[in-house]
Amino acid sequence: MSTVLIVAEIQNGAIRESSYELAAFAHKVAGETGGSVKSLVAGQGVDGLAEEFSKKGGGEVYTADHETLASYNAEALGAAIRAAVDASGADLILISNTPSGWDVAPRVAAALDAGFVSDCFAIDIDAGKPVFRRRVFNGKLDATISADAERIVATVQPGATAAHEGGGDGSLTKLDVAIDAGALRSTFVEIKQSDATGVDLTKADVIISGGRGVGDPEKFSEVIQPLADALGGAMGASRPVVDAGWLPHEYQIGSSGQVVQPKLYIACGISGAIQHLVGMKTSNFIIAINKDPDAPIFEVADLGVVADLFEIVPALTQAVQKAKG
Amino acid sequence: MKIMVCLKQVPHQDARLDIKGDGTWIQEDNIKFEINSYDTYALEEALRIKDAGEAEVVVVSIGPDRVSQALRTALGMGADRAVHIKDDEIEGSDALGIAKLLAAVAKDEGPDLILSGLMSDDGNFSAVPQMLAELVGVPHTTAVVKAERSNGTMRCDREIEGGAREVVDLQTPCLVAVQTGINQVRYASLKGIMAAKKKPCDVKSVGDLGLTGQVGAGAAKVTVEKISQPPKGDRAEILEGSTDEVAASLLTKIKELGLL
Numbered sequence: 364m365s366t367v368l369i370v371a372e373i374q375n376g377a378i379r380e381s382s383y384e385l386a387a388f389a390h391k392v393a394g395e396t397g398g399s400v401k402s403l404v405a406g407q408g409v410d411g412l413a414e415e416f417s418k419k420g421g422g423e424v425y426t427a428d429h430e431t432l433a434s435y436n437a438e439a440l441g442a443a444i445r446a447a448v449d450a451s452g453a454d455l456i457l458i459s460n461t462p463s464g465w466d467v468a469p470r471v472a473a474a475l476d477a478g479f480v481s482d483c484f485a486i487d488i489d490a491g492k493p494v495f496r497r498r499v500f501n502g503k504l505d506a507t508i509s510a511d512a513e514r515i516v517a518t519v520q521p522g523a524t525a526a527h528e529g530g531g532d533g534s535l536t537k538l539d540v541a542i543d544a545g546a547l548r549s550t551f552v553e554i555k556q557s558d559a560t561g562v563d564l565t566k567a568d569v570i571i572s573g574g575r576g577v578g579d580p581e582k583f584s585e586v587i588q589p590l591a592d593a594l595g596g597a598m599g600a601s602r603p604v605v606d607a608g609w610l611p612h613e614y615q616i617g618s619s620g621q622v623v624q625p626k627l628y629i630a631c632g633i634s635g636a637i638q639h640l641v642g643m644k645t646s647n648f649i650i651a652i653n654k655d656p657d658a659p660i661f662e663v664a665d666l667g668v669v670a671d672l673f674e675i676v677p678a679l680t681q682a683v684q685k686a687k688g
Numbered sequence: 689m690k691i692m693v694c695l696k697q698v699p700h701q702d703a704r705l706d707i708k709g710d711g712t713w714i715q716e717d718n719i720k721f722e723i724n725s726y727d728t729y730a731l732e733e734a735l736r737i738k739d740a741g742e743a744e745v746v747v748v749s750i751g752p753d754r755v756s757q758a759l760r761t762a763l764g765m766g767a768d769r770a771v772h773i774k775d776d777e778i779e780g781s782d783a784l785g786i787a788k789l790l791a792a793v794a795k796d797e798g799p800d801l802i803l804s805g806l807m808s809d810d811g812n813f814s815a816v817p818q819m820l821a822e823l824v825g826v827p828h829t830t831a832v833v834k835a836e837r838s839n840g841t842m843r844c845d846r847e848i849e850g851g852a853r854e855v856v857d858l859q860t861p862c863l864v865a866v867q868t869g870i871n872q873v874r875y876a877s878l879k880g881i882m883a884a885k886k887k888p889c890d891v892k893s894v895g896d897l898g899l900t901g902q903v904g905a906g907a908a909k910v911t912v913e914k915i916s917q918p919p920k921g922d923r924a925e926i927l928e929g930s931t932d933e934v935a936a937s938l939l940t941k942i943k944e945l946g947l948l
Binding site for chain 2: 437438461465468480494508510550607626650659670674681
């Protein structure tokens with residue numbers, strides 16, 4: 364890899380932490396291949412942020428400044444990335460796997476006729492070529508992926524590595540990105556913040572959470588809720604439960620629901636997709652009950668039971684009720 | 689209006705995931721397959737537009753003979769026609785190869801709207817929809833949890849971080865990649881399944897689509913070299929014993945935590 368291009372991302376007026384993580388990967392790859400690190404900072408009025416990023420690992424930073432880049436727009440950002448690739452001659456383009464990153468990156472890869480790998484958590488160099496590692500089957504298996512292409516676009520899982528530290532000499536180059544706002548066929552309208560939910564799980568000391576393994580909505584009230592009641596806790600759920608309409612969205616725990624940190628989290632019939640784990644893995648103590656011994660939930664749990672939740676949970680509920688007298 | 693829905697058939701979510709002999713993917717013989725969960729929501733979204741007025745829904749899928757079952761299910765749910773892209777040459781294609789095949793069908797069909805799921809439950813790449821939009825030359829958006837049509841525009845709410853939504857307007861024709869939970873997916877009725885038997889399913893080869901030599905392992909820029917069990921970390925201590933013994937151990941732990 365001769366040139367690694369980081370596509371930095373601005374969030375709430377600052378460069379995102381995940382962009383510094385991309386810088387860490389970029390410097391590692393460039394270091395092992397004798398290449399250089401360059402970056403794109405795209406937005407509106409970005410010179411200050413671009414200068415900061417160039418001094419904190421971004422290297423030679425290209426800026427793309429345009430009103431259509433002030434909010435995320437796939438066509439506008441795609442055009443800016445392609446212009447930066449042309450200007451830099453980059454052969455590896457790194458983008459964070461964020462809502463804008465996952466949306467724009469494959470489109471850019473197709474436009475560049477480049478190889479594409481998404482949501483990597485590791486990038487290694489083998490015989491001068493990058494090898495990527497990522498999860499497949501909703502976190503149940505790891506895949507090692509090689510790329511053989513003049514150009515590769517890769518998205519990287521936020522949090523996969525520590526942020527790049529240390530400075531470096533940087534420079535700024537203004538890119539001339541020809542974007543005709545009137546010719547765009549997609550338009551950013553607004554950001555809607557999440558509605559205040561009726562169920563605040565973040566304050567519960569004990570959460571009993573059910574997943575797809577609970578099987579049907581009635582079982583939540585028959586099996587999960589009684590244990591929550593016995594322990595004076597709250598009931599939660601994983602995404603598939605909410606998607607199926609078994610429980611409303613306010614019960615959802617995970618990246619698109621609530622992020623919780625109770626003293627005790629009991630996961631019942633939850634396999635442990637990454638999006639669920641990020642919502643509960645920092646709980647003080649985690650008990651997982653699942654029939655599948657290979658379920659990823661057991662990797663984050665402190666105590667595990669490989670059994671039918673419909674036997675264990677009622678037995679535990681009874682034991683708790685008896686203990687309380 | 690014409691709606692094209694891209695469906696992938698994937699291993700059933702409860703299927704055993706055994707790694708096959710050469711280590712490059714799972715053992716797919718003798719396991720159950722189903723329509724990718726995300727794609728069922730895309731199909732439902734199309735069928736709701738059809739139910740609300742005039743629309744033709746064309747479902748497209750790629751893969752071996754088993755894929756015809758997924759297409760029959762989609763026809764049974766209410767889709768009007770199916771296109772099955774089937775060819776040994778497709779084996780080993782990367783996302784770009786798959787997107788090229790779908791783009792060739794889209795160029796033949798000229799849909800006003802292309803619907804797909806955000807990602808597949810097996811590869812989890814989330815690449816084909818965005819690539820397809822680029823190759824066809826239409827705007828797109830992903831992770832859509834609400835889509836509303838008005839004159840020549842699809843207004844889409846897409847799920848972003850922290851429970852927030854980003855609202856984007858797409859001019860049609862466009863591609864919308866949906867998130868799970870956008871709707872409640874219907875089941876195929878018995879009447880629907882009977883009617884599906886008479887609905888057309890075209891089978892197309894790579895050559896029919898003018899893509900000979902442009903897809904498959906030879907044309908792929910990225911290759912899965914191997915898959916493996918994720919490294920085991922400080923895994924949970926697994927409790928053994930009878931149901932009552934396990935419940936007693938859990939109770940002891942809950943007491944230790946000071947929660948009783």
